[in-house]
Every structure is written in C-alpha cells, then in structure tokens.
Amino acid sequence: MALLLSALSLVGLAFIAWLTVDGLLAIARRRRAEQSRRPRRLRVAARSEVAGELLCLQLVAADGKPLPAFAAGQHLLLGAPAGRNGSTIRRAYSLAAWNPAPSAYALGIKREAQGAMTQWLWQHLQPGTEIEASPPQGNFVLDSAPEPLVLIGGGIGITPMRAMLHAALAAGRPVTLFQLARDQASLLYGEEFAMLATRHSQFTYWPQLSRPADDWSGARGRIDAAQIIDVLGGSAGRFYLCAGNAVMDALQAGLVGQGVDAAAIHREAFGAAGGAGLSGLRLAVEQGGREQVFATAGEPTLLAALEANAVALPSECRAGSCGQCAVRLAEGEVDWLVQPEHPVGDGEILPCVCTARSNLRLAVA
Numbered sequence: 353m354a355l356l357l358s359a360l361s362l363v364g365l366a367f368i369a370w371l372t373v374d375g376l377l378a379i380a381r382r383r384r385a386e387q388s389r390r391p392r393r394l395r396v397a398a399r400s401e402v403a404g405e406l407l408c409l410q411l412v413a414a415d416g417k418p419l420p421a422f423a424a425g426q427h428l429l430l431g432a433p434a435g436r437n438g439s440t441i442r443r444a445y446s447l448a449a450w451n452p453a454p455s456a457y458a459l460g461i462k463r464e465a466q467g468a469m470t471q472w473l474w475q476h477l478q479p480g481t482e483i484e485a486s487p488p489q490g491n492f493v494l495d496s497a498p499e500p501l502v503l504i505g506g507g508i509g510i511t512p513m514r515a516m517l518h519a520a521l522a523a524g525r526p527v528t529l530f531q532l533a534r535d536q537a538s539l540l541y542g543e544e545f546a547m548l549a550t551r552h553s554q555f556t557y558w559p560q561l562s563r564p565a566d567d568w569s570g571a572r573g574r575i576d577a578a579q580i581i582d583v584l585g586g587s588a589g590r591f592y593l594c595a596g597n598a599v600m601d602a603l604q605a606g607l608v609g610q611g612v613d614a615a616a617i618h619r620e621a622f623g624a625a626g627g628a629g630l631s632g633l634r635l636a637v638e639q640g641g642r643e644q645v646f647a648t649a650g651e652p653t654l655l656a657a658l659e660a661n662a663v664a665l666p667s668e669c670r671a672g673s674c675g676q677c678a679v680r681l682a683e684g685e686v687d688w689l690v691q692p693e694h695p696v697g698d699g700e701i702l703p704c705v706c707t708a709r710s711n712l713r714l715a716v717a
C-alpha cells in the first residue's frame with residue numbers, strides 16, 4: 353500500500369513538473385512572439401531619388417542588431433508624427449527588394465501631392481535619421497508552387513513585385529513581369545528589370561505604357577487579360593497583382609474569363625484610395641468615453657481626416673483589404689471609394705476607403 357502511495361505521488365509530482373515546464377515554455381514562446389511583433393527603430397543608411405517620383409531608402413536597425421528575414425511581398429508599417437499637431441500616422445510600405453538574410457530593408461516611396469505621410473517622409477528621412485517601423489508583415493507572399501510566376505505591377509505597385517522577382521530569380525523559378533506605367537519617367541526600376549531579363553533566361557520583362565513619348569518602342573495602351581495570356585502563350589501559372597483596385601478588378605475578372613484558375617490569382621491593393629474630399633463637414637468621434645469634434649479639410653479619405661486630427665486607428669492596408677480600421681457609423685452617410693475586399697458588418701465602415709458625404713458621428717472601439 354505504502355509503495356503504491358509513493359508511486360502515485362511520484363507520478364503526481366512528475367505531472368505537476370511537466371505542467372510547470374510546459375507553462376513556462378508557453379510563456380516564453382508568447383513573449384518571443386510579442387517581441388517579434390513590436391515596432392523598433394530603424395535608421396536611414398542611404399537615400400536616393402528617382403526622377404523626383406520615387407524615394408529609395410535603405411533602412412538598418414538603429415540598435416545594430418540583425419534584421420528579421422521576410423517573405424517577398426511583405427511590408428513594413430512606418431510610424432511618423434506626420435498628422436496635424438504632430439499626431440502619429442502609420443502607413444504600410446512594401447519591401448522593394450528581397451534577400452534571404454537582409455542587412456538592410458529597401459523601400460520605394462512614391463511622392464503623393466495629397467499624402468501627409470509621404471510628404472513627411474520625403475522631407476525628414478535623411479541619412480542618419482531614425483523612424484519607428486513594425487517587423488515585416490503581410491500575407492501577400494509568394495507560394496511555393498512549382499508553376500511559372502506571373503507578376504503584374506502597376507505604378508508604385510511594382511515595389512512588392514520587385515522583391516518577388518528577386519526571390520523568384522534566386523529560386524530559379526520561371527517568371528514573367530508585366531509592368532504597367534504611364535510613361536517612361538514612371539517606369540520605376542525599369543532599367544534594372546531590363547538588365548535582369550538579359551541575364552536570366554527564365555525571366556521575361558514586359559513593360560507597357562499608357563501614355564508613352566513618341567520614341568517608345570515597347571507596348572502601348574492599357575493592357576487587358578487577353579493580351580497577358582497572349583504574351584504568356586497560355587493561362588497556366590500563379591498570378592500576383594498589385595495595382596489600383598480598378599485595374600486589378602478588371603484584370604482579375606478578365607484572367608478568370610481567359611481560363612485562369614481563380615485560386616491561382618493573388619492580389620494586393622496599395623495606398624489610400626483618393627476621394628474628392630469635402631471640406632467643412634463635421635466629424636464627431638466617440639472613443640474611450642470621450643467625444644472629439646472636428647471638421648474635414650478636404651482629406652482624400654475619412655481615415656486621413658481622422659489621422660490628421662490625432663484619432664489613431666490601426667491601418668495596415670489602407671485599401672479596404674485588412675479590416676483593421678473598421679469603425680461604427682452612428683450617424684450620417686459616407687461614400688465608398690472602392691468595393692472593399694474585407695467584409696464589413698452592419699453599421700460598420702472602413703474609413704480608409706470612405707469619404708464623408710454628410711456630417712458624421714463615428715464610434716471607435
């Protein structure tokens with residue numbers, strides 16, 4: 353009997369020890385995961401500009417520690433005091449180059465006449481200055497399927513495509529890049545792509561300009577799905593799209609119509625949709641039991657109006673895809689700038705893709 357009791361207590365002790373170790377390991381895992389999501393300070397190691405349109409930055413860790421690796425297509429969320437009265441604005445920027453063990457993160461930031469954040473970045477980010485940045489994040493990443501890759505990037509949407517191209521070339525995967533731009537000056541990274549196409553036989557580069565100068569000898573006009581399939585010689589492949597929502601909507605529907613499997617099409621919207629931005633409308637915002645009231649000042653989206661008045665919302669995609677910026681519309685009417693990809697609940701709106709049509713009352717969780 354005594355033997356049985358001591359055996360049982362040994363089993364009990366072992367069980368308690370296992371629970372304790374398991375619990376401690378779980379806490380350590382949670383801490384590590386939290387730390388890896390925490391923003392950190394990055395320092396500008398190099399800065400250059402392309403044709404006054406694109407700000408190219410190389411960012412290194414301000415504390416000198418190694419930077420986490422990332423998947424091609426991911427982005428950083430930069431935070432800067434670019435709002436009215438110095439309020440923090442956070443905005444996602446795609447990593448514009450890929451390396452399996454990055455010593456720096458490359459960003460390509462387009463100048464936007466209306467964008468308070470991009471204006472701030474262009475003005476303040478000089479070599480040696482620091483900025484808050486999230487770790488690389490986002491689900492718009494290359495899959496590991498063996499099929500050929502088809503990358504379609506419009507405007508500044510070429511930046512994640514450039515990182516994906518680097519990863520595809522490193523993996524020896526067949527890849528075709530369609531770059532859609534207005535004219536030669538807006539063909540960002542075009543020289544690099546043309547050079548890579550001469551060096552890698554598995555890479556085809558297809559730039560297409562909607563309003564080129566007379567001396568442009570490449571493809572002209574707006575591309576459509578039939579033309580893409582024609583260039584590819586078939587509909588097989590994994591398709592990655594990053595451009596304005598309207599362009600992606602048309603291409604996605606067209607590609608499916610041309611026989612591309614809908615599940616093989618991946619897309620990422622970028623940048624804030626731009627609305628007409630009415631001025632002088634009254635916005636009442638309830639948050640944490642307080643109410644703030646202010647007036648719109650022609651901001652292109654409701655999110656921009658909120659941020660300009662120090663109402664901080666998480667806003668990873670700024671294009672209606674992630675759902676992070678959702679707020680409750682208690683009173684008033686909004687205009688949706690695009691059909692959002694993320695589902696919205698009853699009485700909910702996504703301020704990143706809405707403008708105010710009337711005075712509004714919003715409830716922020």
Ligand code: FES
Pocket residue numbers: 666667668669670671672673674675676677678694702703704705
């Ligand atoms: S920021 Fe992603 S839906 Fe608004």
